[in-house]
Amino acid sequence: MPALSVVVPCLNEEGTLVELHGRLHEVAAGLGLGQGGLEVVLVDDGSTDATLDLARGLADTDPSTVVLRLSRNFGKEAAMLAGLRAATGDAVALLDGDLQHPPELLASMYTLLTTTDAEQVVARRDRAEDPFVRSVLSRLYYRLVNSLIETVRIQDGVGDFRVMSRAFLDALLALPERNRFSKGLFSWVGFPTATVSYRNVSRGEGRSAWTLRSLLNYGIDGALAFNTRPLRLLMHLGGWAVLAAVAYLVWLLVGYLLHGVTQPGYITTIAVITGLSGVQLLAVGVMGEYVGRIYQEVKARPSYLVHEVIRHEDGGSDDGTGGVG
Missing domain, CATH: 1.10.287 (Helix Hairpins)
Structure with a gap:
């Protein structure tokens, strides 16, 4: 069982995937995890560029890399869920594939998780480089959501970038709901939590898949997911x-x-x-x-369907038909 699994949802990340993979291995070497200490789970969420081919090449040459190919684009929430269910490490990290979540931060986050009583360590970015209007709207949104939500509190600047213990992840995966709002679920699960701050990083390459409409819908999900x-x-x-x-x-x-x-x-x-x-x-x-x-x-439809599981030891890929979540 690896000491650390890193789950990366991927949607059209051909420009950053190889660099991200290399930097993750550098982090693992710096932590002294050794052979078999790192597992990289790449979830291809219906990419239309060369992301899947690059991920397949990484899995073919690197025994620590596992690729899940979903049958179509199910959205980031489903891709994250698929990757978290596939991860086998004692600790599991979650980060984006566009390099806006600096992989080097995982070193301090993992160390904090393993040396304290924290069951999850979250990364909180500042908004120093955000446009003024976006920063103001974001603060207003979090104030509104937190005024509506009765059971949890969502921190401004805290996203999906985090490292979780196996106990925390097992509790998270035990939640059966299909309309998932992970920011709220991470808070709802509870457990001792530590926070690491970092400066905002620009996207490595390409354009974000988040449009104004998708952000608005995501905001509505957050407002309705945990309260009546x-x-x-x-x-x-x-x-x-x-x-x-x-x-x-x-x-x-x-x-x-x-x-x-x-x-x-x-x-x-x-x-x-x-x-x-x-x-x-x-x-x-x-x-x-x-x-x-x-x-x-x-x-009760599944959140996703796995078309293919690609591993190094198989010399290729497995038919993932029937893999659902």
Whole structure:
């Protein structure tokens, strides 16, 4: 069993994969892990460039490298889950393949994990080089999410980059849900946690797969994944709307008694109908999100399908048909 497994979800990482692989082995050598002490799990999440070919070449020449080829693009959450389930090390690290998570930081993180009572060590990046608008929006988002979530707290700047003990990982993998929001799950599991700070690093090559739309959807996932408070807020909003309507009716009645009918009220009627319709659509949308998540869970489809498992000792690859998660 290796001392450290490193899980790397890969989506079109042909420009950085080989460099990342080499730097991971340098880190392992610096830690003195020795032969068989490192396992590198590369998860190809439906890449359309040469990522799979490069990963296959690394597995063919390096016994410590295992490649999981998913049957299509299932998204980063599914790719992370597949890699974490395949990892066999006593400690398991998770980092991105674009070099924005510096592999050299793993040395101090792994040392901290093995020399303290921490069950996970997370890397927290600063936002010194982030654009001002993005930095402000990020802080506002985390404040909003933490105000909604009832059971966990999510730190700004803390992502998926972390090193976990086997006990922590076993607890994480025991969670059966399919709509996974890993930032929240990592916090929900609990256990003693240590934090290592690092400076933000630019992407090694290529463009990020995160678009404004995907970031918005991810933000919605974070807001809804660990609480039902939005439903409660809608109930409060409905209550205030009713009170406002009653107050308005009283105001109209008083005006009628004092002054009689002074205007037909067309604009008022349209404004009230439009406002209440917006509230109703908002309520239906929020409830629909929760119902949709229940629907996905009830269907119980796997989070991913493994098409191929590529290992050095096989001299090639295994048919992964039937490998699900």
